[in-house]
Structure formats: C-alpha cells, structure tokens
Amino acid sequence: GAVVSQHPSRVICKSGTSVKIECRSLDFQATTMFWYRQFPKQSLMLMATSNEGSKATYEQGVEKDKFLINHASLTLSTLTVTSAHPEDSSFYICSARRQGVVNTIYFGEGSWLTVV
Amino acid sequence: AQSVTQLDSQVPVFEEAPVELRCNYSSSVSVYLFWYVQYPNQGLQLLLKYLSGSTLVKGINGFEAEFNKSQTSFHLRKPSVHISDTAEYFCAVSAYQAGTALIFGKGTTLSVSS
Numbered sequence: 001g002a003v004v005s006q007h008p009s010r011v012i013c014k015s016g017t018s019v020k021i022e023c024r025s026l027d028f029q030a031t032t033m034f035w036y037r038q039f040p041k042q043s044l045m046l047m048a049t050s051n052e053g054s055k056a057t058y059e060q061g062v063e064k065d066k067f068l069i070n071h072a073s074l075t076l077s078t079l080t081v082t083s084a085h086p087e088d089s090s091f092y093i094c095s096a097r098r099q100g101v102v103n104t105i106y107f108g109e110g111s112w113l114t115v116v
Numbered sequence: 117a118q119s120v121t122q123l124d125s126q127v128p129v130f131e132e133a134p135v136e137l138r139c140n141y142s143s144s145v146s147v148y149l150f151w152y153v154q155y156p157n158q159g160l161q162l163l164l165k166y167l168s169g170s171t172l173v174k175g176i177n178g179f180e181a182e183f184n185k186s187q188t189s190f191h192l193r194k195p196s197v198h199i200s201d202t203a204e205y206f207c208a209v210s211a212y213q214a215g216t217a218l219i220f221g222k223g224t225t226l227s228v229s230s
Contacts, residue, residue, distance in 0.1 A: 034217045043206065043222045044160075051215070093159060097215070105210075105218060107152075109159040 003027060004096050006108035013084055013115055020080045021111045023094030028106075029074040030096035035067075038091040038110075050077050074099070084115040118143040118209045120221035128227045131199055137192040137224045139207035149190040150208040150218060151181055160206070166190060177201070202228045 003026040013019045023033055032051050036044040048064075050056040050071035058064045066088075068080040077096075081088050093110040123138040141147065151163040164175025171183040181192045190207060204225055208218040 032215050036220075041204075044220045046217050046219065049215070049217055095218070107160045107162075 004030075004094065004106045004108040006092075006094055006111050008111060009109060010112045011114070013113070015085055015115055016083055018080055018082045019084055019113060020078055021092055021094075021113070023077045023079070023096065023108055025075045025096045025098075025106070028096075029099040030077075031074065031099045032097040033071055033077040034095045034097075034105075035069060035077075035079050036093045036095070038093060040091075044093060047079075081113065084113070086115045089113055089115045118145075118147060118211060118219045120207050120209050120219055122205075122207050122221035122224050124224050125222065126225045126227065128229065129197055131228055131230050132196045134195050135193065135197050135201075135226065137205050137207075137226065139190045139192065139221060141188050141190065141207075141209045143188075143209060143211065146212045148210045148212065149181075149183060150210070151175065151179070151190070151192050152206045152208060152220075153177075154204045154206065154223075156203075163192070163205075197226070197228045199228050199230060201226060 005024045007022045035047045038044045046059050047062045048056045048058045048069050050069045052071050052074050056069035071077040091110050095105050095107045098104045119142045121140045129135050149166040152160040163179050164173045166173045166183045174180045179194050204223045206223050207221040210218045
C-alpha cells in the first residue's frame, strides 16, 4: 500500500536552533500534504495545509514564521521549526492526500522533536 | 467548519467484553468519517472509514462503525476485545471538498484488562 515516510523519527536539538522534518510520499503523488502537532496524551491539531508549488495555509494561532512549510514537489513536504524552544517539543505528524483518489489520506509515522 | 466530539476520554473494559467508543460530529456540509488507532509512541493506523453507501462499515481487527446521519454519530464497536486493543482511538471528519484536512476528536483511551 501507499506509504508516507517521515524523517527523522526522533530529533533532539538545542534551544535557538532550527530543525527540519521531511515528509515523503514514497509511491504516489501527493498534491496536498498536512502537518499536525500532537502533545502527549492529546489529540492531533492541524497546523497547516500545503499544496505543491504554493504557499502553505496555516491554521489560526500557528506562527507561519516559526513553522516554515515547503512543498516543493509532489512527493516531498518539509516542516522547519525555526529558533526552537522547549515548548516546541512535540510529536509532529504529516499526512498526504493521494492525487486522483477520492479522500484517501496516508499518515507518516511521526517525528518526535525534543528541544533542550 | 467541522468538529468532532468523542464522548468518553477513557473506556476501561475486561478482555472479551464488547465495547463501544462514541463519536459525534458537527458540520454544515457533507463529510467523510474515519476512525484511527494509535499505539503508544507510534503513528496512526486507519481502522475504517465511511465515504458513502452502506452505513455499517467494517474495518480491521474486528472493528465496525455505524454512520447515523440523523444523530450525526459514528460510533465504533467491537463485540469482543483483546488486551492488544489497548490504545488511543481517534474519530476524524473531513469535508467532501477536495483538499480539506482531517479534523480529529480528542481521542478515547481504551484500556483492556484481564
């Protein structure tokens, strides 16, 4: 079946640095990708929707200058957490909508970010 | 906009007992409905989804859900649970419109004990 790969699965970074998380659709083209954030024992909160070749649409309350999202190709979207702080520590999950298939969305395995 | 309410934050049950996890949604447009399971420290796994057609949907691991449009509900059921079903369960909704994201409920923790 279709697979969405996230990398890295776990990352630790120092406060003030930036970290990039990649989301790849391995065997299909994804015109739309979504980024979610999940705090421990809580639900997934939609951060932004990214469409290939255009600017991401951010949900209310999500700082677009802090969470940079790029969707440069039909198989790759990246989330860059800039000037990370400990409160940015979280589980980040991407999902990809398969082009041409009605409402078929695949989730990545998620990426744990710890900012120290 | 859509929203999802999972009525129970925690559901403890004994092994081999039946279980129902409740989900209600709100939307001004037609929607697709989903149930996902998340095991500790892992990503999401799709259990089942309702797109159209029969309102009773069967999924993996013996789970099923019934879409009730009049009650705006999509409750998840399993006739006999196993210890391995212990996990977090999320109900999600997506509008018909192309390009819309899944909106998740707060989740229900299913704890199965022997």
